[in-house]
Amino acid sequence: MKLLKTLAAGVGLAAMLATATQAADKPVTVKAVGTWGSLTNYQKHEGPFWNDHISEATGGQIVGEIRPQTELGLKGFEIMRLVKNGVFDYAFGLPGYVAAENAVFEGADLSSLTQDIETQRKVAEAYFPTLEKAFAEIYNAKLLQLYPFPSQTLWCNGEVSGLDDLNGKKIRVYATTLGDFVEGAGGTSVTVPFAEVIPALEKGVVDCGITGTMSAYKAKWHQVATHAYTLRVGWGLAFGAMNMDKWNSLSPDQQATLKKELDTLTDAMWMETATEDEVAISCITGGACEIGEPGAMTLVSPSDADLKRRDQIASDVVLARWAERCGEECARNWNDTVGSILGMKAEAK
Numbered sequence: 001m002k003l004l005k006t007l008a009a010g011v012g013l014a015a016m017l018a019t020a021t022q023a024a025d026k027p028v029t030v031k032a033v034g035t036w037g038s039l040t041n042y043q044k045h046e047g048p049f050w051n052d053h054i055s056e057a058t059g060g061q062i063v064g065e066i067r068p069q070t071e072l073g074l075k076g077f078e079i080m081r082l083v084k085n086g087v088f089d090y091a092f093g094l095p096g097y098v099a100a101e102n103a104v105f106e107g108a109d110l111s112s113l114t115q116d117i118e119t120q121r122k123v124a125e126a127y128f129p130t131l132e133k134a135f136a137e138i139y140n141a142k143l144l145q146l147y148p149f150p151s152q153t154l155w156c157n158g159e160v161s162g163l164d165d166l167n168g169k170k171i172r173v174y175a176t177t178l179g180d181f182v183e184g185a186g187g188t189s190v191t192v193p194f195a196e197v198i199p200a201l202e203k204g205v206v207d208c209g210i211t212g213t214m215s216a217y218k219a220k221w222h223q224v225a226t227h228a229y230t231l232r233v234g235w236g237l238a239f240g241a242m243n244m245d246k247w248n249s250l251s252p253d254q255q256a257t258l259k260k261e262l263d264t265l266t267d268a269m270w271m272e273t274a275t276e277d278e279v280a281i282s283c284i285t286g287g288a289c290e291i292g293e294p295g296a297m298t299l300v301s302p303s304d305a306d307l308k309r310r311d312q313i314a315s316d317v318v319l320a321r322w323a324e325r326c327g328e329e330c331a332r333n334w335n336d337t338v339g340s341i342l343g344m345k346a347e348a349k
Contacts, residue, residue, distance in 0.1 A: 027063045032090040037068030075193045084139045089246040096175025103325035109237035111181040112314040126337040142247040145240030147269035149212040150276040152234035155225040156208035157201045163306040172209035184317030213280035222295025231302040324348035
């Protein structure tokens, strides 16, 4: 009897070891969706990370599969709902695209408030816990990254010499906060998906469009737009988030390794973006361009009067409207986090 018990225990232990070995041998597959396939963040960072790097970094324990939203025929607004439903395990996207669910998502990239990338990173880090909580509660998702696209500026098919010329113009935006700025400047905000901006500019559906400097160059907006007005009105801050059930299915070691690798990726994305404005603006306005054919847009730099008026619109319109949308508690949290960095206060008027 004692021998039988010993044998049974041995068989049980062997079965447990076999199961553990099989589990270790079976990699975790992460299905991801990226941003725009033609742009730097996907080509150099999002795509290579999930398709190649994470498998190498984990010895094959985590394997990624990613395609950009453009290749999948998505517009961006639906991505986090798809993550919540488990269609994707991981998504890169813009908080401005999910702000329709809750204005809290806008708080780290409110139009025109932040004018240099170093300050923008401080803002992103200060607001990260707020966004982390919102992603968990609204989308059942684990926020793991915040990273920027290049400066968001204005690209117009028609002469623009300064901020006053935006009055009466129809301007493409992709986020409510950008619409607040446009309307504060006397323009009309029009929501147009990124892929449809060129025909919209050609047909006069919009007079100008807002997007990042490198995004405008890579998408060849210079083929239809004539004036590059480099008034910085945002950063196109982006996120990386994982379905919470998928995150919880990872072992503690896998979670730690994945977070470490994503933190390194995030640092690289901030560094890359910091170099892109100057390169893109030179390329799009006929200057030196080592990354492709130069455009021939007219470069229009904002005047001191433009900058002063931009700051007034940011305070009196952008912040005030957002505080009203987000509510008193939300605005108070912003004032204690981002507001303390910028020396600004969000108050509904």
